[in-house]
Amino acid sequence: MSSRRRRPAGPSRAKGVSLHLLAGTLAVLVLVPLLFGLLGGFKDNAQLATNPFGLPAPWHPENYTEVLASGSFWRQVANSVLIALATTVLVVGLSALAAFAFARFAFRGRELLFTVFTAGLMFPFAVAILPLFVLMRAFGLLDNPLGVVLVQAAFGLPMTIIILRGFFAGVPREVEEAAVIDGCTPFGVFWRILLPMARPALATVSVLAIVASWNNFFLPLAVFNDPDWWTVPLGVQQFQGQYSSDIARTLAYVVLAMVPALGFYAVAERHLISGLTAGATKG
Amino acid sequence: MTHPALTERPEKRPQAGVSPARPRPAAVRRRRLRGLATVALFIAPAFVLYGLLVLAPIAIAAYTSLFRWNGLGGWPEDFIGFDNFTRLFDSDVFHGDLRNALIIIVLSLLVQLPFALGLALLLNQRMRGRAVYRLLFFAPYVLSEVITGVLFSLILSPETGLANQLLRAVGLEELERAWLADPSTVIPALFAVMTWKYFGFYMILFLAGRQGIPRELGEAAAIDGATAWEQFRHVTLPLLGPTVRIAAFLSIIGTVQLFDLVWVLTGGGPDHASETLAVTMFQFGFKRTQIGYASAISVVMFLLSMIFALAYLRFVMRRDTQGAVTTMGDHR
Numbered sequence: 362m363s364s365r366r367r368r369p370a371g372p373s374r375a376k377g378v379s380l381h382l383l384a385g386t387l388a389v390l391v392l393v394p395l396l397f398g399l400l401g402g403f404k405d406n407a408q409l410a411t412n413p414f415g416l417p418a419p420w421h422p423e424n425y426t427e428v429l430a431s432g433s434f435w436r437q438v439a440n441s442v443l444i445a446l447a448t449t450v451l452v453v454g455l456s457a458l459a460a461f462a463f464a465r466f467a468f469r470g471r472e473l474l475f476t477v478f479t480a481g482l483m484f485p486f487a488v489a490i491l492p493l494f495v496l497m498r499a500f501g502l503l504d505n506p507l508g509v510v511l512v513q514a515a516f517g518l519p520m521t522i523i524i525l526r527g528f529f530a531g532v533p534r535e536v537e538e539a540a541v542i543d544g545c546t547p548f549g550v551f552w553r554i555l556l557p558m559a560r561p562a563l564a565t566v567s568v569l570a571i572v573a574s575w576n577n578f579f580l581p582l583a584v585f586n587d588p589d590w591w592t593v594p595l596g597v598q599q600f601q602g603q604y605s606s607d608i609a610r611t612l613a614y615v616v617l618a619m620v621p622a623l624g625f626y627a628v629a630e631r632h633l634i635s636g637l638t639a640g641a642t643k644g
Numbered sequence: 645m646t647h648p649a650l651t652e653r654p655e656k657r658p659q660a661g662v663s664p665a666r667p668r669p670a671a672v673r674r675r676r677l678r679g680l681a682t683v684a685l686f687i688a689p690a691f692v693l694y695g696l697l698v699l700a701p702i703a704i705a706a707y708t709s710l711f712r713w714n715g716l717g718g719w720p721e722d723f724i725g726f727d728n729f730t731r732l733f734d735s736d737v738f739h740g741d742l743r744n745a746l747i748i749i750v751l752s753l754l755v756q757l758p759f760a761l762g763l764a765l766l767l768n769q770r771m772r773g774r775a776v777y778r779l780l781f782f783a784p785y786v787l788s789e790v791i792t793g794v795l796f797s798l799i800l801s802p803e804t805g806l807a808n809q810l811l812r813a814v815g816l817e818e819l820e821r822a823w824l825a826d827p828s829t830v831i832p833a834l835f836a837v838m839t840w841k842y843f844g845f846y847m848i849l850f851l852a853g854r855q856g857i858p859r860e861l862g863e864a865a866a867i868d869g870a871t872a873w874e875q876f877r878h879v880t881l882p883l884l885g886p887t888v889r890i891a892a893f894l895s896i897i898g899t900v901q902l903f904d905l906v907w908v909l910t911g912g913g914p915d916h917a918s919e920t921l922a923v924t925m926f927q928f929g930f931k932r933t934q935i936g937y938a939s940a941i942s943v944v945m946f947l948l949s950m951i952f953a954l955a956y957l958r959f960v961m962r963r964d965t966q967g968a969v970t971t972m973g974d975h976r
Contacts, residue, residue, distance in 0.1 A: 398798075463687075481694065484698060485900055490926075575788065
């Protein structure tokens with residue numbers, strides 16, 4: 362959706378240059394902190410003090426290699442992956458079922474129930490964290506990944522249901538009426554017809570769920586005391602505390618912790634952005 | 645065998661026997677019950693999880709906020725009524741939390757959102773590398789708050805931090821600050837980090853909103869002799885209204901529960917200067933085990949955001965949501 366050129370070449374070139382100047386300046390502002398981290402990770406602490414802007418001289422890959430060689434970093438990555446995947450399967454599965462019912466069945470109180478779900482968008486997560494801690498302790502789910510997975514899935518339901526209901530509602534009824542006449546059960550319609558058609562929407566909500574889980578900090582902070590279960594954000598925060606004097610090594614850790622998220626963003630950017638804008642405008 | 649509910653239209657009056665077209669009320673009732681059972685099977689799993697882990701915690705917080713409780717063993721017993729709340733309302737830290745939230749909200753609405761909006765309009769024009777710029781500007785939003793926070797705590801650190809080194813390099817030593825340790829700079833520094841992280845998100849929202857506006861409207865205005873500013877003021881901005889209102893809503897709700905960035909950057913310090921409600925709640929709930937008092941803070945956060953959300957939906961977004969809700973209801 363690009364705009365058509367409306368002006369003669371002269372002013373439009375001047376405008377183009379100033380546009381690039383502005384966008385370029387902003388790009389620098391976004392990139393400099395990231396580059397500071399990336400290059401700083403290749404320096405040692407003495408270089409960070411004496412040579413803050415230049416390239417590392419000499420390069421010190423040890424900061425990175427030592428983090429990569431440490432079991433705890435990979436353990437945290439594995440925990441984050443496990444928790445993100447489990448959360449996503451749970452929240453997308455439950456939401457798809459509910460969204461199907463909201464989109465396709467007529468029953469009393471449907472809109473009221475739907476509103477109850479959508480109201481969840483307005484609950485700040487921080488409100489629930491303390492009672493959730495009390496609940497999880499009562500259930501024996503502290504230091505248990507389920508304690509994080511279940512809660513993340515519960516808080517992901519409103520957005521996921523809204524997006525999926527919108528999608529299911531847009532599928533023409535004729536598609537499934539034939540199947541119903543042929544004796545397909547509601548679950549059959551859901552499982553064999555609507556779910557396969559909803560693949561793009563499922564991809565979008567899955568990407569949202571993965572990113573939200575990957576970046577979550579507050580909940581794992583409350584639930585996990587045992588370092589064996591720490592996720593990447595907990596690990597990063599802990600690492601900074603532990604190596605507060607070793608800035609170069611912390612930078613290397615931070616940069617390595619960014620890689621999975623940025624890589625995932627590069628792959629799933631379209632889904633992420635369409636999901637966020639759909640979620641914001643529909644919610 | 646067919647399942648009636650799947651194709652049934654909604655009915656105003658569900659009582660059996662009202663409609664003469666239905667010959668056997670008992671059979672109808674049975675079918676309807678089966679339909680309801682089907683619906684329940686689809687929705688119950690989600691609702692159980694939602695009720696237990698989203699709705700119930702709010703009730704629990706409301707209950708425990710009425711007790712003095714260190715959180716140990718079973719349920720609280722030392723009932724003290726609203727004492728936690730009166731203590732909270734008298735506390736300077738609480739007042740500071742509210743002030744900080746207010747400052748950040750005002751800054752966001754006056755600086756961050758207009759900035760993102762301007763950027764979205766610029767990036768909506770044809771230019772080389774536009775996709776790359778968009779990709780880049782949105783990237784910080786994808787990073788976790790913790791990673792952003794740790795990175796910037798190193799950038800803003802007094803000795804080796806990039807910010808002060810830059811100032812030194814260009815001869816502005818007198819502007820050097822301990823950005824995160826100085827009560828007068830900590831909120832602006834926090835806001836700068838927030839802007840770095842979030843402006844891309846609002847830019848993407850505004851871009852999506854802008855693309856929903858038919859180009860012909862702007863062109864028609866241009867033909868009628870409207871300047872670029874007049875086009876923006878009288879065509880684009882009013883039509884972007886719903887997006888702007890949603891962006892402001894998300895920004896305000898987000899600020900009420902701000903935690904991760906503050907916790908990692910400053911822990912709320914120095915001397916509570918950057919503390920937020922969520923940080924105070926965490927301090928009392930998890931560090932000092934005053935669960936009752938911390939629950940009172942949770943309840944206040946809940947009421948603040950609920951009252952704000954309802955008022956906002958009712959008075960600011962009324963026109964927008966009316967459209968949204970009715971079209972959603974019609975979809976089925």
